[in-house]
Amino acid sequence: MKIKVVKRYGTAFKDRLYIPAIIEGLKITAKHLFKNVNDIKSVDVLEYPEEQPRDISERYRGLHRLTHREDGSVRCVACFMCATACPSSCIFIEAVERTDGIDEKMPERFAIDLLECVFCGYCVEACPCDAIRMDTGIFSVIGSKREDFVMEKEQLLAQTGSFGDTFSRCHNAGEKQDD
């Protein structure tokens, strides 16, 4: 067997003395300190909330939304894939038979408890119908009590995507396709 001998650092007298290394470290922090004290505006931070983040991209996982079909109705078919994939079990779905002839099944209730959600995006990955997305770009939700953070179906449907694509590109099975 081939053995690779890794050189161990920190055994020299200078290293074991610690003080040169500490001085080196202090030099670095002091440099940052003096630079920033001298010109606070060179610190690249946002003056939130007067300044809002500018770097929210299409891949940013913000607040969830439920997408619509072309006729404006809910796309979700309550297949429970998102609730199954959810690691924090924060999606509460009650399914019901859909009677308008568009599909067979739809959610009666579709709620996400944002206080339990970890914003991992597994629900979006799991959805076979492109019915749930996290592309609203909303990163801050405010409420005064716990119930305010439980997003119900109507609230989720009312959100719009921040990056175009109002309607879902996916076609559910059995649905008519134009292209």
Add this chain to the structure above:
Amino acid sequence: MSTAALIVTLGSIVLGALLALMMIPVLVWLERRIAGLIQDRVGPNRTNILGFRLGGVVQSFADVIKLVFKEEYYPGHIKTGRWLYIIAPAITFSAALLAFMVIPFADTVQFGGESLRIQPLPVDYGVLWYLAIGALGMIGIFFGGWLSHNKYSLLGTQRAGSMGLSYELPLGLAVVSMMLTYNTIDFNEMVRWQSGTVLGVVPAWGILVQPLAFIIFVVAIFAETNRAPFNVVEGESEIISGHMTEFSAMKFALYFMGEYIAMNSASAVVITMFLGGYQLPWLSTEMLNIHFGIVALALMAVLPLFLFVIIRWMRRNNSVRTTVSTDGGRDFETKVLTYALIGMGVVLELILGCFVFFGGGGTGTAIAVILLQIAVFVFKLMCFNIFFIVVRWTLPRFRFDQVQTLGWHYLLPLSLLNIFVTAIVIVGVGL
């Protein structure tokens, strides 16, 4: 006791209490601000009263108000000894506060044949007092940690105990070598010893006379005050918060503030023993008394320059980028503070001018020298406190066994060696 003695003693006590207690919010703010700036962040800067934010120091007062009004919570499992659990933080807090009280803020003055110490506790065994009372703070940690009935608290307490054992020794031995050098246990005498020069040019500060003792003392004092890189007692990544885990609201705040007072006291002791205390380099109290006119002239020359730099810095930095819609009253604050600073400068210039052109007379000069020395002391104190803070945000925390190894295997033998060498030199030179 004469009136002058009463005034001086009361004045010293008030000054000591102010320096210790008012330093807490300033230090907490400095800690957070410097941490932010070192890490290329801004730190607390938005809390304000009528637009006055004073660089964010107002945040500390908001924090205190919050801690005072927080719910008083007692863990249900603490049954016997709850009163001890409640007073434990106060023990730590008062020990740290009392330890600060033997620091001289200025040289002893002579009034009407009386020699008056500018020292809240006018005692001549200051070193012993500091070592004894400073170590009492550990008792509060023991009570609090033990009575919490929490494994993390207990671990923190156990660590505090072993830290106390392993670092009191090098600390005390470093002090012993300084006592040998200065031939006294009176802080004021120590400072006066340092007002001389070595080889004619170098100020005889402890740090230059006894560099090894300085290093040992500073390292040990970092460990004693539980500051990074030796804050294993809290060790928040390992044992949550050590002895403070079960404490909340004002009880927690007392521990927290006690730590900052202890740090402040430690800085005061370090500058008193090693950095010349209230002394300006090369200028002993006698020289200041005799040549105060020249000193005042120099101050008159420096003051406008200093104010100009401060005001320019404030105007540049107390504002927001042009992209931000509102500056939250920063412009107004800058204006008011500029006028206030200029006004203060003018008053100071006038007072100094009186000294230059008319002379202050014996009492006037003495008071002016005391004030100057207090200012020097506060300046040095702030500098060393900032050094404490910068070190915390530079170095990562040592592992507990590494801390112990450092204490027993390196610092203890080194401090013993230092004592021997010092003793031999003193005997040899025949001081």
Add this chain to the structure above:
Amino acid sequence: MSQVTITVDAQDYRVEEGSLLIEVLIQNGIKIPYFCYHEALGADGNCRMCMVEIEGQKRPQIACDTIVKEGMGVRTKGENINGVRQRILELELINHPVDCPVCDQAGECKLQDFYMDYGLYDSHIDMRQKIHGKKHVDLGSNVMLDQERCVLCARCTRFTADVTKTHELGIIGRGDHARVSTMPGRKLENPYAMNVVDLCPVGALTSKDFRFHQRVWFLKSTPSVCHGCAMGCNIFIDHNKAKYKEDTIYRFRPRRNDAVNGHFICDAGRLSYKALQENRQKEFELGGDSCTEQEALEAVKTAILEAQNITILIDANLYNEEIERIIVFASGIGATVLCPSDCYYDESFGDTWLKKPWRAANIEYINRTEIEHRLPEGSVDLLISFNHPSSKTVDSRLKIIFATHQGHKADILLPISLFSESSGSLTNIHGMTQHCEKAVEGEAPDLIRLVDMIEGEL
């Protein structure tokens, strides 16, 4: 019967001569995909999914139409046979709508399982070319039909033809247009109709009762015994405790037991889970007002100590262990134990197969004890009823009722757990004692625990 030796995947098995190869494979736990074969319905040979390679034969053969022979060599694995299965599966899925998200069978669907095992191909079929059939057709008897999802295995038609002999279902049309249907104007109508839902290997037949209520992968199955009648059919209780909700039963499924019910249960038993969970008695009551457990037990103690004579009525649905415990308790306090059984008998419910006229699960165990099947005679001072349905017809000075459901009027009312909330054994009408496991975590206390506590107070 004599035994023969066959070799399956290079391993020898001693099997009965003349048995079907697929039976042998299933009994020995060898993985073999199939749709149309069913142990209760026999082989049909139409799905072609159970292809195996047999040494000496040129082409793969279906295992459900092969009789085992001495020295037969069979291969169920390998690239070749997996390729064959993949292509057969693709054929089965040609007109399948792939609407798994809305399909209730998802999670227990053979098409999904076999696709993951053998399929994993890219479809050659465009969604637009698929032949569409009728979706969600209500066949009657709580059965919904989706013709698009059907793989035409004919299990359902064979069930109505061979098992119930009611012949409601048939396959009409040919080729792509073949589909399962009833006669025009006729409905699926027999007391065992919902078994076709279990039989259907895909999502073509689903239960209207269970439809869309819960995805099957959330359900936990606990083996138990049906309490609908004295037959004691074996069932699985499928239940789930959703977050922030109570542990709920969503369906009963038949559990195979050849000695009792085979593969099937009746619809009445299957749907009995609903009445079980409704109108539960959850609180202790004293004179109509709710009280704590301690107060109720105290009142029971005083009532027993002050009573002149005590009569105990015992429900014939209780577990053997509970009945035994109550008999011991009764002898301790000098009470007469009775089980008026007229209310359990329903002649119209019975038939010649699984349904028995005695609608009490443990009537046979009552028969074996010395408990008399009569109402109490003379004046009753204190009546203690353990969930007996006719307790209200008995007049007494004081009444104590242990009840699972609401609707009882008593001086002292104590809630007790359901059979699904505790474990015990039942003796069915043929004398077979079977064990039921505890499925659901309930709020109401266990009957035996309550009786223990009452006895401890005395």
